[in-house]
Amino acid sequence: xxxxxxxxxxxxxWNGERDTIEAVDSLSSSDYVSFQTIVIDNGSRPExxxxxxxxxxxxxxxxxxxxxxxxxxxxxxxxxxxxxGAAYCLVLNNDAVVDPTTLTRLVEAAESDSTLAVxxxxxxxxxxxxxxxYPAWRIDWRRWLFHRVDEDxxxxxxxxxxxxxxxxMMIRSRFLREQGLFDERFHLYCExxxxxxxxxxxxxxxxxxxxxxxxxxxxxxxxxxxxLKTYYSLRNQLLFIAKHAPKRNRPxxxxxxxxxxxxxxxxxxxxxxxxxxxxxxxxxxxxVARALLDWSLGRYGAGxxxxxxx
Numbered sequence: 580x581x582x583x584x585x586x587x588x589x590x591x592x593w594n595g596e597r598d599t600i601e602a603v604d605s606l607s608s609s610d611y612v613s614f615q616t617i618v619i620d621n622g623s624r625p626e627x628x629x630x631x632x633x634x635x636x637x638x639x640x641x642x643x644x645x646x647x648x649x650x651x652x653x654x655x656x657x658x659x660x661x662x663x664g665a666a667y668c669l670v671l672n673n674d675a676v677v678d679p680t681t682l683t684r685l686v687e688a689a690e691s692d693s694t695l696a697v698x699x700x701x702x703x704x705x706x707x708x709x710x711x712x713y714p715a716w717r718i719d720w721r722r723w724l725f726h727r728v729d730e731d732x733x734x735x736x737x738x739x740x741x742x743x744x745x746x747x748m749m750i751r752s753r754f755l756r757e758q759g760l761f762d763e764r765f766h767l768y769c770e771x772x773x774x775x776x777x778x779x780x781x782x783x784x785x786x787x788x789x790x791x792x793x794x795x796x797x798x799x800x801x802x803x804x805x806x807l808k809t810y811y812s813l814r815n816q817l818l819f820i821a822k823h824a825p826k827r828n829r830p831x832x833x834x835x836x837x838x839x840x841x842x843x844x845x846x847x848x849x850x851x852x853x854x855x856x857x858x859x860x861x862x863x864x865x866x867v868a869r870a871l872l873d874w875s876l877g878r879y880g881a882g883x884x885x886x887x888x889x
Contacts, residue, residue: 583613584686586749587660588669591652592640593621596630598796599673603635611682615639615665619656622646648766648881649745657750657760665752672746674796676705684791685749688737696754696783697775699743700791712795715787717741718772720828723835724816725772740787745771747793754783762822764879768808769815776823806859806866807886809844814870816840818879841867 588606592599599618606616618638620628622645631638643655653670660668667689671677681700689695702712713727718741748771758781761770775785813836820832844867851860869883 584666586614586667586669586682587665588614588616588671589653589656590618590671590673591621592618592623592673593646594623594627595673596627599631600634602673602676603638605676608679609682610679614682617641617656619652621652650761650763650765650770654760657755661752667749667751669749675746675793678792681791681793684788688788689751694784695786696751696778697743697785698749699787700747700793701787701789702744702746703792703794705794705796708794715740720824724832736790737786737788739784742772742775743785746795754778765815766880768811769819804847806862809863810866810870810882810886813840814874817874
């Protein structure tokens with residue numbers, strides 16, 4: 580691509596040095612030339628940063644000094660990329676690996692349509708490269724907020740989506756300068772959906788490019804059913820409803836989340852207790868209670884520190 584636009588690839592590390600090194604290595608085989616990889620360390624233990632430096636001494640590592648979450652950590656990288664004049668920023672989870680042609684295809688798609696704010700690749704399972712991680716997410720403002728769909732009903736290489744998955748989203752720098760970065764109140768979870776909804780309401784498009792691929796391990800910073808994920812998912816969905824849902828739909832969406840959502844977490848906790856995993860069961864119940872308390876008091880950003888020990 581002549582006069583290739585510059586891309587800053589931002590990889591957030593939090594004590595995940597093995598995954599981070601693999602993500603950096605996958606970029607070394609990219610057929611796109613005009614990009615720079617920046618590892619943003621989110622307050623990892625020193626051994627994690629040292630291992631990355633030993634394995635990849637040429638890798639640039641920016642140290643945040645504390646765990647600022649997905650939103651705050653990536654925002655530190657986005658600010659640096661914008662200062663350096665990058666045309667696009669690819670926010671990439673450290674537990675993802677990219678195909679050699681992915682960067683080129685993402686940039687070509689973005690360059691073909693100036694209304695594209697966020698372009699995401701199709702996400703496949705790391706251990707099963709032919710199986711999509713989840714084909715699509717939808718936002719339903721009338722019934723159940725976030726839900727997965729097996730088929731999104733659109734054909735072709737590029738499709739408009741309600742939001743691009745945060746594990747890999749290429750964002751146009753001009754959009755970031757005009758509309759702002761991730762909302763750090765979310766800290767972890769829902770900030771990708773928030774960014775995309777903000778883009779759409781400002782007249783931009785958010786799309787998935789199906790010819791671009793990554794493979795994703797999933798849940799690199801939190802296990803699938805961890806109290807940490809329970810807390811941020813519940814609290815942040817309530818924040819997302821308050822921020823974006825049509826006013827007439829908010830009571831129903833909140834009621835459904837506070838009944839079915841909380842009920843789902845309660846059943847999960849009871850199953851843990853039934854298996855004799857009392858620590859996980861009580862931690863899940865505690866996470867639900869704290870999420871509801873913090874939401875009711877308008878306390879957002881970083882949650883309680885004990886979540887990371889649960």
